[in-house]
Structures are given as C-alpha cells and as structure tokens.
Amino acid sequence: MISPRKAVALVSGGLDSMVSAARAREDGFALLALTVDYGQRHRIELEAAARVADALGAERHIVLPLDLTAFGGSALTADIAVPKNGVDEAAVPVTYVPARNTIFLSLALGWAEAAGAQDLFIGVNALDYSGYPDCRPEFIAGFEKLASLGTKAGAEGQGFRIHAPLQHMTKADIAREAARLGLDAGISWSCYDPVATPAAAGSLQLAGATDAFAHCGLCDSCRLRARGFEEAGLADPTLYAARP
C-alpha cells in the first residue's frame, strides 16, 4: 500500500481553516495540522483548533508557540481595543497582525520540507483579502514562488504548491462548503473577543474548565460568520452573547 501524500494545513480553530483543511483531506492528503499559538487574546481558538484537527483525523497536530506580542502592532496581540461597531470594508483592520500569513506560511513550509510534503493549505478567502493584504491571491502566488527559491527541496527541483481552496469564496460559500463536507461548524471558533458564559449549545469549553465561552457577536469576525450562515440559508450552530 502506498502511503498517501502529506499536506501541511494551517488550522487556526476558525471556520475557514477548518474547511480548507477538510478540502486537503478530500483531495486525499494525510493531514499535518499546524496551529500557531501567537499570543492571540482569543485562546479558546487553540481549543477549537485541537478539536478541528481531531475531527479531521489529522496524522499530527503541532501547536507551535510563537510570541508575536513581542512585536505588538495589532489589536489581536497588543493592548488595542477590538472594534465592535461594524465591518469597515475599505480599510486594513486593526486586527491585522503584521506579516502574519508570511510568518505562518513560512512555518508551514518549514514543516512541509522537513516532512517531505509539497502541499500547503491556507484558508484565506475573498472576504479576507478585501481587508488583509496577506490574503490576496497575488500574495499567495508570490509565496508559492518564494517557497521554491528558499528551500533545499525547491533548489533540487521539487516545487511547493500553496492551496487556498477558499480563495474565491464568500462566507456564505464557506458555510455551504462546510455543510457539503459534512463538517460540524459548531466546533470552530471565529470570535476575536470571547465572552464567558455558562455551558450551553453552541458554546465552547476549555479542556478541564466548567465555564464556557460564547462568541461576542459584535466583532468583525462574528459579524461575518453570522452573515455567512444567514446568506447561505443555513442554521448557525454558534452561540452569540449579543447581536448587532
């Protein structure tokens, strides 16, 4: 029996990366799931990432601590308030983390090369790249080129492929895709500013804790998640502490 090719999938615990990683599995890859614990304020994401890796049957899940708070410069890693007053589609959000996807893809590339994998999966999508520069298709294409230049495998003629299967999807498309793939979207986590809550349907618990967390419902990421399920006409399994 030939063992399946491996792919490194970035898994944040969010819905997008869960669907992206599930696509890798659907394509027949054995999953190496990579989560970067970069000092984000929403640590419940890491719990969600572990559940996602488990639910997708990842061959291995690495949670790599990397303290980007040392650099600061983002509402997700420094002491800047997460905005709750709606999505500004025109500007780069304050929740942008400087060079985040460059850093994450580099780490995924390091693992891929060490493990003999040629394929990387990242969950960037059409919605993201209106706001985050490092989600744009030209960035992804640029990284794919760089991956071959900057590795031993690349120098020896083995290219890398950066898959961004959600690149042209809206949040509604992604919600539909999750349903098509038979995923439980409720185990994923999108909120930038989790609210402690008694355990209830749609809440998520940290391992060993009795209290649970609800999505805040007001940050950009919650608004986009809720809108995705609405526009797709699908039931939203998420517990929101508030609604706009």
Next chain:
Amino acid sequence: MISPRKAVALVSGGLDSMVSAARAREDGFALLALTVDYGQRHRIELEAAARVADALGAERHIVLPLDLTAFGGSALTADIAVPKNGVDEAAVPVTYVPARNTIFLSLALGWAEAAGAQDLFIGVNALDYSGYPDCRPEFIAGFEKLASLGTKAGAEGQGFRIHAPLQHMTKADIAREAARLGLDAGISWSCYDPVATPAAAGSLQLAGATDAFAHCGLCDSCRLRARGFEEAGLADPTLYAARP
C-alpha cells in the same frame, strides 16, 4: 532632532550577522536586533547574540523563542550528527534548517512593520549560498518582493528593503570588514558543536557560569571561520578545541 530610521537586523551571534548589523549601524539606522531561539543545539550562540546586540548599541534586542525542533529535519535541530570531516561545497549541508531564512525574514518583517521600519538586514554571503538555498541572491530578491505584497505597509505603497550587505563577500572579506568596522570578532560565535573548556582567551562563557566554551574547530562553520581569518591575514581571536 529627527530620530534615525530604524532597521531590523537578524543577529544570530555569529560573525556574519554581527558584521551585517554593524553595516546597518554604519548606514545610520537605529538597530532593532532580532535573534531567534529556534532550539539550536549551540545555545552559546544566544549568549553571543546578546553581546553583539549590546556591543552594537541596539535600541532593542528581542530573543524570540521558536521551537523548530518540533519539525525536525536538520542536524542543528534534530538528533543528526554534525559532520566534522570537512566542507562539501557541492551539497546542501545537513545543517540546513528547512526554510530557516524564510521563517527568520518573515519574523523580521513582522517586527519591522509593527515598528514602522522599512529596512531589514541579514548576514547571508557568497559562501553560504553555495550550500544553503535560502541564502541565494534570487531568494533575497524574491523575499523583498513578497514583503510588499504581504504587508499593510506594502499594500499602502511603502516597500521594504532586504539588505544583504555581505552577499558578495567571502569569509576573508567578512573578517576584513569586521576589522574595518572596529568590531571585536571574538564576541561572536560560529561553532555548531561547542566544546566545554576552562575559561581562556577566545572562549565564551554563559552568563552566571564558571565553565566556558571553545569552538570545536572541526565543523563546517569553524573551518570556514578559521579559513576566513587566515586568508585575510588577520589574527583569529577564536579559541578552537582542535584543528583539522
């Protein structure tokens, strides 16, 4: 008074990155020194990095822990023997760390963007890039392009410049350049496989320790360091435990 522009310089504790960072200082930049503690077996490098940052008057020195041993795949981070039998100029060395410079430059880019810096310095050189793919000029040029694609600053039209001032230098050139810049090469560390030794001229001590370390003299990096000083006709301040 206008405060000087900042540059992020990758400082490993080695001679090359010391000279590269000193060039940034010579160019008038305020130095942000970045050292990645990636689980290398030669931890004395980190001590050397702190001395280098200090000697160069860095405005800030961040030592960022990043456990690349989780990925494995290199003699520097996994349990593979460091070769001692001479430099093989044709092959990618086993001391190559998968995607290391892609990862390091990404981190430097993250700090640069957060700090409002546009300039990054890395000490890759002509000798390195015969063996390490991620030291080649085309890789450095490729990363410079990607830096603008993958950042908010880049999307807003502010490019980044990746300086590799040693790119066309041999080790002898670098030893001469260190002398020209008035640097004490003896505080830098090159050896992949340090040897414990009583404190003596040319040895380096870990803070708070009584024992010191000598360069092994036999690994690739030691051979190249020693040869550099020899070919430059300069006194080598390094204590080697053995000579080939």
